[in-house]
Amino acid sequence: MSLSTERIGSQPATSRAPDSASPIFSRAGRRSLRQGLLAVVLPAMVIVVWQMAGTDGSLFGGVLPTPDRAWQAWKVWAFGSTGLSLNPYSGTWLANLIFSAERVGKGFVAAILVAVPVGLAIGWNRIASGALDPTVQLLRPIPITAWLPFSIAVFGIKDLGAVFLIALGAFYPIVVNTAQGARDVERNLIRAALMMGAGRWTVLRRVVFPASLPSIFTGLRIGLGIAWTAVIVAEMVAVKSGLGYVLWDAYYVGRMDVVIADMASIGLLGLISDRVILLIERWVLTWRRLQSFQS
Amino acid sequence: MGTITFENVSKTFSGQTEVRALDGISLSVNEGEFVALLGPSGCGKSTLLNLLAGFEKTTEGTLLFDGETVTRPGPDRGVVFQEAALFPWLNVWQNVVFGPQVQGVARSEYESRARDLLKLVGLEAFADALPVQLSGGMRQRVGIARVLAMKPRALLMDEPFGALDAQTRLAMQQLLLDVWQSLGTTVLFVTHDIDEAILLSDRICVMTARPGRIMRTIPIALARPRSITSLTSPEFMAYKAGIMSDMKFETIS
Numbered sequence: 001m002s003l004s005t006e007r008i009g010s011q012p013a014t015s016r017a018p019d020s021a022s023p024i025f026s027r028a029g030r031r032s033l034r035q036g037l038l039a040v041v042l043p044a045m046v047i048v049v050w051q052m053a054g055t056d057g058s059l060f061g062g063v064l065p066t067p068d069r070a071w072q073a074w075k076v077w078a079f080g081s082t083g084l085s086l087n088p089y090s091g092t093w094l095a096n097l098i099f100s101a102e103r104v105g106k107g108f109v110a111a112i113l114v115a116v117p118v119g120l121a122i123g124w125n126r127i128a129s130g131a132l133d134p135t136v137q138l139l140r141p142i143p144i145t146a147w148l149p150f151s152i153a154v155f156g157i158k159d160l161g162a163v164f165l166i167a168l169g170a171f172y173p174i175v176v177n178t179a180q181g182a183r184d185v186e187r188n189l190i191r192a193a194l195m196m197g198a199g200r201w202t203v204l205r206r207v208v209f210p211a212s213l214p215s216i217f218t219g220l221r222i223g224l225g226i227a228w229t230a231v232i233v234a235e236m237v238a239v240k241s242g243l244g245y246v247l248w249d250a251y252y253v254g255r256m257d258v259v260i261a262d263m264a265s266i267g268l269l270g271l272i273s274d275r276v277i278l279l280i281e282r283w284v285l286t287w288r289r290l291q292s293f294q295s
Numbered sequence: 296m297g298t299i300t301f302e303n304v305s306k307t308f309s310g311q312t313e314v315r316a317l318d319g320i321s322l323s324v325n326e327g328e329f330v331a332l333l334g335p336s337g338c339g340k341s342t343l344l345n346l347l348a349g350f351e352k353t354t355e356g357t358l359l360f361d362g363e364t365v366t367r368p369g370p371d372r373g374v375v376f377q378e379a380a381l382f383p384w385l386n387v388w389q390n391v392v393f394g395p396q397v398q399g400v401a402r403s404e405y406e407s408r409a410r411d412l413l414k415l416v417g418l419e420a421f422a423d424a425l426p427v428q429l430s431g432g433m434r435q436r437v438g439i440a441r442v443l444a445m446k447p448r449a450l451l452m453d454e455p456f457g458a459l460d461a462q463t464r465l466a467m468q469q470l471l472l473d474v475w476q477s478l479g480t481t482v483l484f485v486t487h488d489i490d491e492a493i494l495l496s497d498r499i500c501v502m503t504a505r506p507g508r509i510m511r512t513i514p515i516a517l518a519r520p521r522s523i524t525s526l527t528s529p530e531f532m533a534y535k536a537g538i539m540s541d542m543k544f545e546t547i548s
Contacts, residue, residue, distance in 0.1 A: 188380035191350050194368040196394035196445060206397070210384045287384045290427050 065257040073257035089258055099242040100231050107166025108227045115174035123182025124208050144169040144230050152238050162234035169230035170223035181215025182208050217281040228270045297448035297481030299324040304356035306342055316342045318506035329482045331496035339507025340485045344451050348374045373442030375452040379434040381426040387437050388422040394445040412440040432463040449481040469523050476520050493534045501541055
């Protein structure tokens, strides 16, 4: 048997391969694979055009680096030696990422611990609503950037200042959405619980809270996005570490390649943390997912 | 146990335009009696039930349950809602034992009763199902089981089968007849369905709208135990003809 006949003989097998492979992926699996591929098309195109628009590794007369330069900068930033390097960012990526993530984590958790109970109280109790809601609405239009001087004056150039700004930024969407959820609880569910002998506290804990969870999660996702904005703003001004600090510092010394790598890192981290919240939401709100599946 | 007394009860909803929902309602329901409130939508029959449930407060008059003034909702008066009002995040079993649980009843005391009730309403195989996975009729059966789990002295039912299709409604009416005939709890049943009112009750209070008044009270002397086959008997038809002429008078005026 010659080589050529062997090759011809193998051709039908290769052309059959996609068919025989298709049962491995379910229809839903193939659909999500297709969506995944669709999702990367636009970013890939932007990167390719951006790369091709540059000459000698930069655009706009050296202002903006091409993606490959940013990639190189990230590699040094992430894996370079931390010792006596001329590059001050060398090998500090993970440490800075952890600084930022930790602040977001602390501020976000603090925001949840305050905003959810306060939101439930505002939505459920008329006295709490009258006492708290106007103040919340009064403070809410003040952007977190406007709180920066206040934060530095009170907390100094310290972690606590950054955590305060993050918590404050995340607080508003969580409290507003939680209150809305608590207000919108179906009246007959509350009546049913009262009829079965539940006291007000039990109604709050066992009816109003679970019924508000869909709204609470909406607030959490918006709040987390704001928390990432807040951490970058805070780190640019109020502390000396983290992705926000590196972003501003790199800009000052003209390292736009590091700036781009930093921006990409922030985006990626924000995306991952949002997916985590989404996963938790899916797990907690199974009863709701089934509902939408049926109807 | 389970006696209900309305003495000249009125209810006015305040607001931009005051609405007099109920006017001078007097009604007594004896222990173990099944009374239907029949009337068009907006006649205040649900309001009457909500007053007894303790969800709303009376504007005038006296409202007594077992000789005591009604002030708040409580497990002695089990309410079955039109749309079942189950907790969607709890499964069937958790919904049924919610009442005993929040009242602090020991698990050993309610567990076997709750299991028997699930069997009674034919849902023992669905204990782990979530409300959204059930049909409307099944949901309403859970609604009945969870109320019975509290051993109420009266059942207050607000058009409980109004949202169900005709066939399911018949099955639910039969189920309710069976349950009531074995338990003998007082029932106050709100409906706009003449057949349903005659089939189920000992007495029908026909109501008029704006303001809500009890126009006529009709004792139903059909033999018990009844079943949905009673729906076609001549006595049944006679009752229906009488009530329909009352209702017609109501629409002309």
